[in-house]
Each structure stands twice: as structure tokens, then as C-alpha cells.
Amino acid sequence: MQPINLNQVKVPGEDLEKIEAELRLSVETSDPVLSEVATHLIEAGGKRIRPILALAAARAVGEDSTIEVVRGASAVELVHLASLYHDDVMDEANERRGVVSVNARWGNLIAVVSGDFLLARAAGIAARLGSEIAELLADTLAEMCEGQIAEVKDGFNTSRSKEEYLRAISGKTASLMATSARIGALAAKGERGRVQALTEIGNNFGMLFQIRDDVLDIAASREELRKLPGQDLLEGVYNLPVIMALESKEVGGELRAILDEKVTEESLP
Template sequence: MARSPLDLVPTMGRDLDRLELRLEASVQTQDPFLTEVAGHLIRAGGKRVRPGFVIAAAAIGQDPPTPATDDVLTGGVAVELVHLGSLYHDDVMDEAQVRRNVASVNAKWGNLRAILAGDFLLARASELAASLGTEVAGLLAATIGKLCEGQVRELQDTGNPARSETSYTDSIEGKTASLLATSCRIGGLVGGLDRVTVDALTEFGRYYGLAFQVVDDILDIVATDEHLGKPSGNDLHEGIYTLPVIRALDSPCGPQLTELLGGAASDANVRSALQLVRASGGVEEALDVARHYVHQASASLNSLAPTTATAALQVATDHLIERARVPLGDR
């Protein structure tokens, strides 16, 4: 099975295979234990969306695409290490037990080691970005800051049933969209593309990231644990009210849902809250918002040359809505 639609382009699929080897090599240290902990989620696999976008963005001006250069692969490894480092830290904050169908790092080795390993991944990502020049290094450093800002915004509204859509959007801009925008921008920069194209790719990554997070939040409401690779309904359990919940709170189900959310965060209450959100129409409304972001992402691609890489990014974008529709069935 393909990791992502980019795998359907033979050259890009081979580039992702090369990147996988580089990713594993990037966390090798003289300390076997640190190497094991830092590589835990790498070995668990993943779609590698962010490095895939680095590779695709760099190939926008080529048709057919040529094999990715060392600099392109280095950029891809750097953004994936930032993503993984953020997951290590997120799982500590959420007290998560499972990630990608394996034990989370904090569950396996404890919070302290998970935090330090996450710091190591961010440091290694920064080191790799520095090898690509000051612009890429500064861009990645600023993006790590945006990830933190987005997470802080989310924490500030934890347990707040009055959370606004503006607060939600600001949070996902930082914690998700910023890194996907940066992935596309780094690909364009190291690929030597003109600034107009680099800016269009950055805009594409931003809108894709917004859609990606909305879909992810929908899946947390409607998908199974097996589908997600982690427990479903976890956001509600943690008091994180995402777009489907915000819309449900503004529906006729709102008062009953507010009462449930104000009670104990028991498994029974979470199950009841999930049922209310699903019945409220909030999921369908959130999916409409995701479709809007997908449309904006596609519009950003319209200004790019109609190459194989552009088509691959479009297929990846179309795939987002399909991700949400599978567990939704024919709604």
C-alpha cells in the first residue's frame, strides 16, 4: 500500500525510500539508548507527508521529475524530525499511551526521557536546516516557535466550552499548518524555484495544513482506534474542543453537550459526548470547512506549471476529504 499519493509517482516513491534511510541515520548517536528512543516513532512508520511535500515542491519545475538532490532529502528529514519531536512532546502533555499503533515514547520510557528525546530531534532538525543555509535555518526555527504558539493557544482553551472558532483556527495555524507550509517552502527554496512559485507553494501548504487538521479532528470524533492508530475521542477526554465540537455546542444539542463536558471526564461521559457531536451536524459542518480549505489549496496550485509534481500535490489534497469520508460512510 502506498504511504501517500506521492508514492504513485515512481521517482518520488524512490525518493521517499531514500529519505527513510536518511531519517533513520539522522538519529544515530554514540549512545545506543538515545538512538533507540529517538528512532522509536521512525520505526513505527508514517505517511511522511511533510518530507513528501519537500520532495514534490522541489520537483515542481521538472517533468518528469528527476531524483531528489541531497539538499532536498536533507530538508525532508529536517521537517520530519520537527514533526516527530513535536509528537514526543504532545504525547507527554496528553499522557498518551499509544501512537501509530505502538506504545508512545512516554508510556515506554517515561516523560523525562520522552521530553529529552523530543528536544534531541528538534536539535538535530535545526542542525540539518543550518546546513542548507541561513534562510532555511531561520525559517525552520521560526516554525518551531509557531508550533509552540499554536500548542499554547490550545492549552489556554482546554476545558473551555466557550472556545471560539477564531481561537481554534489560530491554534491549528500554528501547530499544524505552519510546518506543512514550511515543508513546501523549503522544497521550493532548495529546489531553486523563483519566489512567486515558492510563495504559491507556501500558500498551498498552509491551506492544506488547515484542511489536514480539521479532517484529523473529525476523525477523532468518528473513526475507530484502529483507524487512527491511537484512542479515538482523546481530544474530548483531554478537554480539547475542536471544530466539530465547537459547531455542536452551537447547535440544539449544545446545552446537553455543555452539561456533559462540565462533568467528570469519564469514559462514559466521553462516549455520550461523542454521540451527541455525531448527531448534532457538527461533523458535517466541519467537513464543509475542510472542503473550503481544500478548495483554497487547489486554487494555490493553479498558478503552478502543470507538471507531474503539481498533479501529485493535487491528488494528495483530494485524498484529504476521502480520509474523512471513509469512516463517515455515505453521509
């Protein structure tokens, strides 16, 4: 089997245009309110990392972006968007991707149900792509839930370990990245060895992506993040940078004392 290097894989702009069109098509509904809410974050844009990963995986096994690949890539993005709708309800967020969050504009009930609608449409796409992809997406949703619950259980826990952190992000973030690559490779009918290799690449990328995101949450500006920095600290989610600082002999004690007092928005720099 030839080595896989996704850095050498180019995803053309027209493929991304196909994804945007498929996303809008997939959430069409006769209800005007649901239609507006379901397209809210699609219209807000985003990096589309998960569908790009699926497209790149398909090209890595030698297949251009067939309709099956485009639909598979769209399904994983719908799952991601649904998770954002639900995350913003849990976080009581007011902003997402530079626009008012769904929950802030329409309320928690509509945000939750609309997120469920996106999941339903993703499941429908996966079912049409075959039982293997449908089962894979269902298993991934379960992993995402397990990862999120693991994170919630460790809320405001200054004794959270690196292992507990890594287990949580493996479920809530890396699992969907791995599935994005796997669905792209499966939809492109890739050889099994390459499908598995791409799945592992997707998983490793997802772990690194989440660690980077957690660093940015405390190190980047509001303009860079397009949302309030320090959100995880406010919610008592102590990620890898905080865990490592708490383990430090130099600053660990001082930081633990600050966190025990609970961080407020006013106390953030």
C-alpha cells in the same frame, strides 16, 4: 507563472526510501539508549506527509530529489516527530502509531530529552542548507509553540470560538506544512513566486488536514486511528466539530451540560 497543481506531481518510491535512510542517518548517536528512543517512531512508520509535501514542492518547481531536497524533507519530519514525543508526554498517551509511546516505555524525562535531540538534529540539517532555511525552521518552531499554548489556554472552554480554534491550528499544524512545502521549493532553487505559491498551498493543506484529523478523533474507530478515539474530548480540547455542535440550537445546550461534567474514558462510545 504556470499554475501549480500538486495532484499532477508524482513522488517516486525511491525518493521515499531516501527519506527513510536520511532519517535514520540523521539520528545516529553513540548512546545506545538515545539511539533506540530516537528511532522508535521512525521505525513505527507513518504517512510521512510533511516530507512528501517537500518532495512534491521540489518537483513542482522542476527539480528532482537532490540531496538538499532530501535533507530538507527529513528536517521537517524530524520536527514533526519531536512534536509527537512532546505531545505524548503532555497527553499522557500510551500508544502512538500502533506501538507503545516513548513516554510510556521510557518515561517522560527520556521522551522530552529525546524530542529535544530530534529538534537539535533538524536544526543542524537546516543550518547546513543555509541561513534562510535555518531561520525559517526556527520561526516555524516558535509558531508551533504559540499554537500549542493557544490550545492549552482554551482547555475545557465551551465558549471557544472558531477564530480561536483556527488560530491555534494555524500555528501548531499548518505552519509546519507550509514550511515543508517552502523548504522543498527553496532547496530545489525555485523561482520566488512559485516558492510563495507552494507555501500557501502547504498552509491551506495543513489547515484542512488538522480539521479532518479533529473530525476523525470523534468519528473514527480505534483501529482506524491506531490510538484511542476521543482523546481531545478527554483532554478538554474542543475542536471545530464540537464548537459547531455547541453553537447548535438543537444540541448545544445538552452537549454543554455533558462537557461541564467532564468526559471520561468510560463515557466515550
